[in-house]
Amino acid sequence: MKDIKIFSPATVANVSCGFDVLGFCLDTVGDEMLIRKTENKGIFITKIEGYDLPLKTEDNVAGVSALALYEDAKPNCGFEIEIYKKIKPGSGIGSSSASASGAVYAINELLGKPYNKTQLTRFAMKGEALASGSEHADNIAPALFGGFTLVKSTTPLDILQLPTPSELYATIIHPQIEVKTSEARAILPNHIPLKDAITQWSNVGSLVHALHINDYELLGKTLNDVIVEPYRSQLIPSFDAVKKAAISIGALGCGISGSGPSIFALSKGQKMATRVENTIHDVYSKTGIDFYTFTCKINTEGIKVI
Numbered sequence: 126m127k128d129i130k131i132f133s134p135a136t137v138a139n140v141s142c143g144f145d146v147l148g149f150c151l152d153t154v155g156d157e158m159l160i161r162k163t164e165n166k167g168i169f170i171t172k173i174e175g176y177d178l179p180l181k182t183e184d185n186v187a188g189v190s191a192l193a194l195y196e197d198a199k200p201n202c203g204f205e206i207e208i209y210k211k212i213k214p215g216s217g218i219g220s221s222s223a224s225a226s227g228a229v230y231a232i233n234e235l236l237g238k239p240y241n242k243t244q245l246t247r248f249a250m251k252g253e254a255l256a257s258g259s260e261h262a263d264n265i266a267p268a269l270f271g272g273f274t275l276v277k278s279t280t281p282l283d284i285l286q287l288p289t290p291s292e293l294y295a296t297i298i299h300p301q302i303e304v305k306t307s308e309a310r311a312i313l314p315n316h317i318p319l320k321d322a323i324t325q326w327s328n329v330g331s332l333v334h335a336l337h338i339n340d341y342e343l344l345g346k347t348l349n350d351v352i353v354e355p356y357r358s359q360l361i362p363s364f365d366a367v368k369k370a371a372i373s374i375g376a377l378g379c380g381i382s383g384s385g386p387s388i389f390a391l392s393k394g395q396k397m398a399t400r401v402e403n404t405i406h407d408v409y410s411k412t413g414i415d416f417y418t419f420t421c422k423i424n425t426e427g428i429k430v431i
């Protein structure tokens with residue numbers, strides 16, 4: 126195989142209570158990437174469409190991740206990367222992760238799959254560090270593994286795959302403003318009150334249990350973030366109004382998607398999810414800020430060849 130085209134999906138990291146640990150993969154929205162072998166050794170980004178991003182390998186998340194794999198594999202060829210970007214950088218639905226994980230997934234396929242998904246995650250984390258200043262894996266893991274994932278540890282890297290309730294739908298509202306993950310991380314405290322930590326890890330454990338027993342009502346109760354949301358919600362216009370409206374119309378829960386500005390809501394069934402989307406659309410229409418919304422199932426497959 127000399128070339129490959131892939132779909133690299135958007136993802137929702139943190140999932141309210143699970144900062145840097147929990148994440149899930151979205152369907153329908155994602156980047157496309159075309160990667161081909163070349164006789165010229167090295168990693169070359171030859172084309173980017175959709176958003177203005179650096180072509181220089183070392184300045185692009187996809188290039189940095191690809192280089193990490195390339196320097197480990199030492200293949201007797203190089204790779205050219207074309208990125209067809211659909212996820213706006215700084216969106217909060219894993220734009221950097223889609224590039225980082227897509228690049229390593231595609232090159233691994235072209236090399237005959239010498240690496241497993243955990244090893245690919247490690248390479249892709251190098252790209253995330255370029256974007257956010259931190260090697261977090263909570264977007265990359267759901268992109269590569271699909272569904273819900275929990276990053277048990279980063280050293281050693283240990284990713285847990287969690288069950289995905291079959292009737293679960295995600296609704297995303299993406300205000301067209303940029304919130305860089307690096308900036309959204311810089312405003313977080315280094316220390317947290319013990320009582321908040323107890324609440325947070327109680328919710329994480331309960332969320333994992335809810336996924337395992339397919340309990341939608343319990344899942345909704347766990348979507349509560351007392352540590353990060355109080356700081357980051359201040360970066361997102363009308364966040365509180367969106368969250369209140371989504372839950373009042375029947376969403377299981379609602380929170381900041383990743384580092385924002387996107388907001389996610391989870392619902393049981395497509396009918397409720399559509400009702401939630403219509404409601405938050407009406408709320409945001411009053412802000413005067415450009416935005417778009419979409420609703421989709423949880424993507425249990427992750428990155429795929431197209």
Ligand SMILES: Nc1ncnc2c1ncn2[C@@H]1O[C@H](COP(=O)(O)OP(=O)(O)O)[C@@H](O)[C@H]1O
Pocket residue numbers: 178179184185186187208213214215216217218219220221222224225255256257304305306307383384385
């Ligand atoms: N291939 C790429 N895809 C997305 N962002 C990239 C890429 N290469 C570099 N970047 C930079 O990374 C940042 C986007 O990362 P981040 O803030 O984490 O956005 P998101 O929350 O959407 O993942 C932007 O500053 C962008 O310029």
Ligand SMILES: N[C@@H](CCOP(=O)(O)O)C(=O)O
Pocket residue numbers: 136138139144145146216217218219220221222261263264306309310382383384385
């Ligand atoms: N745990 C990270 C997740 C960033 O997600 P993104 O979609 O905004 O890149 C964080 O919250 O900083």
